[in-house]
Amino acid sequence: MTSHLLPTYARADLAFERGDGAWLTSVKGERYLDFGGGVAVASLGYSHPHLIKALNDQAGKIWHTSNLYLIPEGERLAGRLCDATFADVVFFTNSGAEAMECSIKMARKYQSANGHPERFRIITFEGAFHGRTLATLAAGGQEKYLEGFGPKVDGFDQVPFGDHTALEAAITPQTGAILIEPIQGEGGIRPVPPQCLRGLRALCDEKSLLLVFDEVQCGIGRTGRFFAHEHAGIAPDIMAIAKGIGGGFPLGACLATREAAKGMTVGTHGSTFGGNPLAMSVGNAVLDVILQPEFLQRIARMGLLLKQRLAELMDRHPGLIGEIRGEGLMLGIKAQVPNGELVAAARAEKLLVIAAGDNVVRLIPPLIVEEPEVLEAVRRLDAACGRIERARSRMAQKGAAE
Numbered sequence: 001m002t003s004h005l006l007p008t009y010a011r012a013d014l015a016f017e018r019g020d021g022a023w024l025t026s027v028k029g030e031r032y033l034d035f036g037g038g039v040a041v042a043s044l045g046y047s048h049p050h051l052i053k054a055l056n057d058q059a060g061k062i063w064h065t066s067n068l069y070l071i072p073e074g075e076r077l078a079g080r081l082c083d084a085t086f087a088d089v090v091f092f093t094n095s096g097a098e099a100m101e102c103s104i105k106m107a108r109k110y111q112s113a114n115g116h117p118e119r120f121r122i123i124t125f126e127g128a129f130h131g132r133t134l135a136t137l138a139a140g141g142q143e144k145y146l147e148g149f150g151p152k153v154d155g156f157d158q159v160p161f162g163d164h165t166a167l168e169a170a171i172t173p174q175t176g177a178i179l180i181e182p183i184q185g186e187g188g189i190r191p192v193p194p195q196c197l198r199g200l201r202a203l204c205d206e207k208s209l210l211l212v213f214d215e216v217q218c219g220i221g222r223t224g225r226f227f228a229h230e231h232a233g234i235a236p237d238i239m240a241i242a243k244g245i246g247g248g249f250p251l252g253a254c255l256a257t258r259e260a261a262k263g264m265t266v267g268t269h270g271s272t273f274g275g276n277p278l279a280m281s282v283g284n285a286v287l288d289v290i291l292q293p294e295f296l297q298r299i300a301r302m303g304l305l306l307k308q309r310l311a312e313l314m315d316r317h318p319g320l321i322g323e324i325r326g327e328g329l330m331l332g333i334k335a336q337v338p339n340g341e342l343v344a345a346a347r348a349e350k351l352l353v354i355a356a357g358d359n360v361v362r363l364i365p366p367l368i369v370e371e372p373e374v375l376e377a378v379r380r381l382d383a384a385c386g387r388i389e390r391a392r393s394r395m396a397q398k399g400a401a402e
């Protein structure tokens with residue numbers, strides 16, 4: 001069958017019909033344990049009754065009104081996000097890239113409003129991923145994504161991950177902000193050590209730069225805190241979020257202090273769909289669950305259990321697994337074979353995991369996973385490793401025989 005979809009994705013030959021908690025059922029009726037969570041989106045898993053109710057209740061009232069009018073559900077969601085974070089103001093979007101675009105525009109506008117329009121440049125880090133719009137691609141700086149799409153948007157200076165000297169050297173009179181993911185997601189689950197995040201905060205304060213965090217993947221409870229930067233005890237000036245906040249509904253946001261947002265006055269930014277009543281109701285319902293203190297504590301506990309069991313798995317399969325890294329339910333397995341091989345073997349064991357940069361396999365399950373599911377995921381990974389080992393030894397034997 002020829003597909004009429006633009007062929008930009010390398011899709012697995014697998015479709016799902018329904019989901020329940022951390023489990024997905026394929027159109028063929030097979031059950032899969034989902035430790036990819038639709039790329040960290042299905043924060044409350046599938047068919048969560050509280051989300052279904054919120055969506056259905058709102059769907060029966062009003063879906064969309066535009067931002068020409070007040071949206072009470074949005075006022076409420078923004079207030080709750082600000083109460084729970086460093087932020088004073090929120091702009092709602094439909095995706096992570098749009099949340100990043102708003103963050104980038106806001107940082108530039110802040111410097112401009114302060115009389116420094118020349119400070120439009122933003123320092124970013126190698127291995128970063130900030131989205132697929134032209135500006136966020138330039139921020140991410142990945143050649144393979146930029147190639148063929150014309151001149152790269154100007155204003156982004158990339159430095160190697162973890163290189164303090166290069167970072168300081170990259171700051172010029174045109175620098176206005178530093179942008180970083182507290183834990184790189186697509187880049188291969190690479191956490192920025194807490195002391196480095198604190199160092200970045202101090203550096204930004206010293207040089208009058210804004211600190212911008214991209215918590216699109218690592219935020220919304222993923223690491224056992226509401227936001228990953230909380231582990232370091234510091235806060236950014238601006239932060240982009242998305243993925244988990246919608247629990248599967250397209251929703252993102254740019255959060256900021258009132259000071260950092262001071263250039264964003266009437267008419268400077270907008271979105272037709274952003275913050276519509278349907279999205280806002282779902283976002284509020286996601287927060288109802290995630291902001292319960294016991295919920296975040298359980299994520300930290302499940303994350304620790306998963307990390308310990310993965311470390312044991314690494315001991316059993318040293319030829320396949322080189323390192324386990326990450327925080328909470330955002331863990332990465334550094335593969336010693338091509339990571340796609342491990343992802344495919346896991347899928348054959350009916351466990352869904354996701355490849356990332358640096359030859360890593362990502363485990364980013366729904367945040368509602370319980371102990372039996374964590375143990376089952378590790379059991380299936382163990383079986384997947386066994387599959388690869390058997391296939392490799394068969395190949396070695398065949399090679400010897402020939």
Ligand SMILES: *Cc1c(COP(=O)(O)O)cnc(C)c1O
Nearest residue numbers: 095096097129130131185216217
């Ligand atoms: C997924 C992601 C984005 C982009 O989000 P989209 O919703 O795909 O636009 C940006 N930053 C990070 C860290 C992400 O993981």
